[in-house]
Amino acid sequence: MNKKKVPQGTISRLFEYLRELKNLSIINIRTVSSSELGERLNLSDAQIRKDLGYFGSFGTSGAGYNIEELKKALEKILGKDKAWNICIVGIGHLGSALLGYPGFKDHNLYVAAAFDSDLKKVGRTVGNIIIEPIEKIKSIVSSKRISIAIIATPANTAQKVANDLITSGIECIMNFAPIKLDVPENVKVEDVDLSHALENLTYFANNEK
């Protein structure tokens, strides 16, 4: 299976399917048809079959999907059956907040390291994580088997940090710095651009009356 061929929309919907299957499982429902699942999510049954079709053949015609089996299959596809170590680079206001963000563990993500270039911060402990100097990115990413990095640095250092992370083997980056990172094709960047959202709201506030 090549991830490049799976559309972004399909990936997002697989997470929706998984959440809904968990809801059904909690109320002891054992099987669900694509049209029932579609109705609950306001999607067509054809859409659901198409999305699942990227990953193989699930369910039996007429009987629908076995909820436990499909749940397990989706957890495996989506990486929800494992834990992932992440690191945070840039421990300013935002980075500190992220170090204490309780939402990570809902996604089986564990903050295993934090880095900052400011030597006054290095050595301090936030939560139970010691802030390390950015020179140690390579050795720690490797020794702690970190798969996902979060960049929470200012814009002017984000690209250098991204380069260091990529050289260290990181292929998944969540970027809070308000710049477009230049990365190789095999690296996935998810931008969380607060500026963009704030600009849209300011425009709307100015033009709403």
Add this chain to the structure above:
Amino acid sequence: MNKKKVPQGTISRLFEYLRELKNLSIINIRTVSSSELGERLNLSDAQIRKDLGYFGSFGTSGAGYNIEELKKALEKILGKDKAWNICIVGIGHLGSALLGYPGFKDHNLYVAAAFDSDLKKVGRTVGNIIIEPIEKIKSIVSSKRISIAIIATPANTAQKVANDLITSGIECIMNFAPIKLDVPENVKVEDVDLSHALENLTYFANNEK
């Protein structure tokens, strides 16, 4: 002018045009044609003329745009010529970080109030902002002329908070809670969904090899 008719892409590009005009202004350039501006931003001159056309007629054929004039016009359209008061609801990890977020003032946004439902937090000062009880949303939004609200509560209280804000006259919401808010048509919500970004990265980490 009706904001509903202006496409989202146009609004985003207007902010790009404004940034680029400021860059040109700094190096003392006085006029720019749509094709020169387009070249700098990797956009066609027709696109630029079309985007600006939503807001009137700018520039003179042959002479291009007067940079100072277009800059001022865009600042006015985008609400960058005024300051906007914002409030933050939910002063947990994320809300606290946002209270100290230095990026707001780059957008002429000023945190004028903070609210939390936890009475242990109410009355505490973060930065120079006193945390108020959520029962005071209506009176404070009105007395401090707050235009934009940021919801940083857990998912299960976000809709109630949104309802309170909307009743208080708020029409622009930045939502960090991982739920889709149900709001009237005249209310603009910008979702910043960290879960969605994290899920995509987990999928990618799991399928990259």
